[in-house]
Amino acid sequence: MRHIFQQGSDPAAPVLVLFHGTGGTEMDLLPLAQAISPASSVLSIRGNVLENGMPRFFRRLAEGIFDEEDLIFRTTELYNFLDQAAVENGFDRRNLVAVGYSNGANIAGSLLFHYPDALRGAILLHPMVPRRGIALPDLTDVPVFIGAGRNDPICSPEETVELEELLSTAGANVHVHWEAGGHQLTRSEVIAAAEWMKDSL
Numbered sequence: 473m474r475h476i477f478q479q480g481s482d483p484a485a486p487v488l489v490l491f492h493g494t495g496g497t498e499m500d501l502l503p504l505a506q507a508i509s510p511a512s513s514v515l516s517i518r519g520n521v522l523e524n525g526m527p528r529f530f531r532r533l534a535e536g537i538f539d540e541e542d543l544i545f546r547t548t549e550l551y552n553f554l555d556q557a558a559v560e561n562g563f564d565r566r567n568l569v570a571v572g573y574s575n576g577a578n579i580a581g582s583l584l585f586h587y588p589d590a591l592r593g594a595i596l597l598h599p600m601v602p603r604r605g606i607a608l609p610d611l612t613d614v615p616v617f618i619g620a621g622r623n624d625p626i627c628s629p630e631e632t633v634e635l636e637e638l639l640s641t642a643g644a645n646v647h648v649h650w651e652a653g654g655h656q657l658t659r660s661e662v663i664a665a666a667e668w669m670k671d672s673l
C-alpha cells in the first residue's frame with residue numbers, strides 16, 4: 473500500500489498509524505501525529521480504493537452504506553500490510569496506535585472489530601459503526617478515544633453511542649470526547665486526543 477514512514481525520536485513510544493478521510497492522502501494527518509505524540513514514529517497509509525478519483529480505505533454503495541465484502545477484504549489487506557510494514561521498517565508490531573479520521577476512523581474501527589491484536593489502541597475521529605451483527609474479538613483494556621460531534625450529520629450521536637457500547641462490551645476502555653459541531657476535525661478534539669494519549673498509553 474502507498475505509505476510513508478517517519479522514524480520518531482523515542483523508539484519505545486507507540487507508533488502512530490494514520491488513516492486519512494475520503495479524498496485525502498497520507499500527507500493529511502501528519503500535523504496531527506506531531507500534535508498527538510511528537511516523539512512517535514509514524515506510518516501514514518493511503519487508502520487503496522478510489523471513488524471518483526478520491527482515495528478511501530474501502531468501497532461504499534452510498535453515503536453511510538458500506539460495501540461489506542470490500543470492507544472485510546480491505547481490512548484483511550491492511551492487517552497483512554501492517555505485519556509487512558513492521559518487518560520492513562523495524563518497528564514493534566504490537567505497539568501500534570491508529571489515528572483515523574472519518575473513512576480512516578472507520579477502517580481503523582474495522583481492524584478492532586475483526587482482530588484482537590491489530591492495534592494497541594486507537595484514536596477514532598468521527599467514526600461510524602463499521603459492521604453490525606458480528607461478535608467482536610476480545611479487546612480487554614484496549615484504549616480507544618472517540619472524537620464526535622453532537623451535530624455530525626454523517627456520524628450521528630446515536631451511532632457514536634452504539635459504537636462506544638459495542639467496543640466497551642468487547643472489553644475496550646473507551647473514552648468519548650464530544651464537540652458541539654459537525655463532521656469537521658477541530659483543534660480542541662486533537663488537543664483532547666493528545667491529553668488522552670499521555671494518560672492512556
Ligand code: MLT
Nearest residue numbers: 494532535536574575578
Ligand atoms: C465512510 O464512507 O467511511 C463515511 O461515510 C465517512 C466518509 O464520508 O468518508
